[in-house]
Amino acid sequence: MSQTKRYMELAALTGNRPLDCSYHAAFYLLSQEPELFETARKCVTVDGIEFAKIKRLTKGFDETSQQMIDLAHNLFSWTSKCKVTPFDISRLGYPYxxxxxxxxFIASGEVQVQIQAAENGEPEIRLDDSPYRRTQRVHRQINQMWAEKLTGQDETEDMER
Incomplete structure (x- = not known):
């Protein structure tokens, strides 16, 4: 089963209700590996994701899987303690x-998970970063306006002298 199908199955376990970006981020991570998915699907209900149960059931999993679970938990529930540091993330390697x-990015709402048909007709995950690119454009425009304003002030001050 592909990651996309695993992701879709996790989402379906919530009753196919609209999900916020926290769910999408957690499901994105929990659907990456088949073994992790098999455990996670036992812990997703219409009421949410039972991370305490996932962590209990995955005690024997490798360190990388444990870190991905911890990250998923923290992105889902912002107040959860997260042992994974930025340094740890930098050492995960590809593809983790x-x-x-x-x-x-998904949890921030700047990237959206979209499911669409691939050329072979199978569903595939596409990460839509257009909200992030829109934020970048707005930021550049604001910086440009400030730069122009500051440049204009410098010229006005020079003329006044």
């Missing part, structure tokens, strides 16, 4: 570091 960073 990329997945962790993508999940952070």
């Amino acid at each position: 570091m990329e997945q962790a960073c993508n999940a952070i």
Whole structure:
């Protein structure tokens, strides 16, 4: 089963209700590996994600899987204690570091998970970063306006002297 199908199954366990970016980030991480998914699907209900149960059931999993679970928990429930540091994320390596960073962007609402049909007709995950690119444009425009304003003030001050 592909990550996309695993992701879709986790989302379906919530009753197919609209999910916020915290759910999308957690499901993105929990659907990456088949073994982690198999455990997580036992812990997702219409009421939420039982991370305490996931952590109990995955005690014997490798360190990287444990870190991904901890990240998913923290992105889902912002007040949860997260042992994973930025340094730890930098040492995850490919593909885990990329997945962790993508999940952070998803949780922020700046990247949206979209499911669409691939060329072969199978569903695939597409990460839509257009909200993030829109934020970048607005930020650049504001910086440009400030730069122009400051440049204009410098010229006005020069003329007054």
